[in-house]
């Protein structure tokens with residue numbers, strides 16, 4: 426009897442709680458995100474709103490990224506943006522899929538934010554997720570990539586960098602011919618890793634030569650790392 430009473434009590438307590446969670450305005454964004462100056466950065470964003478799972482409701486789907494009162498990006502094609510951000514932002518997310526991801530290009534030292542997302546669904550259904558603003562940490566120069574080399578009868582060298590702009594990732598290249606493979610990995614919500622591997626059979630003439638990996642970022646910044654080939 427007592428157990429049943431407690432189970433009933435728990436159900437009564439738990440179910441309304443779960444339902445009320447669906448009635449809130451929530452957004453998921455990283456509070457801070459690093460970005461390389463002159464390069465681009467993708468701010469991953471997903472949001473929810475009351476009754477998001479109810480079907481058949483007509484919405485306007487107007488999304489805005491803002492800094493204070495300034496609109497820096499929107500999904501509305503003809504909406505005028507502030508001069509500072511015009512043609513530098515792209516609204517990548519699909520609002521119907523609750524995706525509010527934004528890209529900022531040509532990152533400047535002044536682009537620290539904080540930036541926040543705001544949605545207008547219909548009359549009276551609007552919300553600014555101002556408490557979940559995103560600050561951008563501007564990195565002036567890229568770090569040299571990490572380089573590792575394995576020598577057997579072949580030389581296999583790997584070069585890796587992390588970045589925050591999966592829409593326009595850095596390009597990695599080698600100063601030596603060989604078979605090159607490249608892969609991209611998501612390290613966390615905003616951090617991506619790009620790895621390039623070159624494999625070649627060394628010739629005697631390669632001995633003591635420098636093997637260099639060059640990374641070119643969107644916007645033109647370059648970083649390098651090198652190693653000497655010892656066979």
Ligand SMILES: *[C@@H]1O[C@H](CO)[C@@H](O)[C@H](O)[C@H]1NC(C)=O
Pocket residue numbers: 471517518519524525526
């Ligand atoms: C949101 O949209 C971006 C850009 O299209 C996409 O890369 C990302 O995977 C989407 N996120 C989710 C959670 O679907």
Ligand SMILES: *[C@@H]1O[C@H](CO)[C@@H](O)[C@H](O)[C@H]1NC(C)=O
Pocket residue numbers: 569570571572573650651
């Ligand atoms: C080159 O790569 C190595 C191995 O990853 C790393 O330890 C080193 O710091 C890099 N060179 C520079 C100049 O950062």
Ligand SMILES: *[C@@H]1O[C@H](CO)[C@@H](O)[C@H](O)[C@H]1NC(C)=O
Pocket residue numbers: 632633
């Ligand atoms: C390799 O390079 C080092 C430094 O440049 C030089 O001292 C050495 O003589 C070179 N060895 C050969 C075999 O070329």
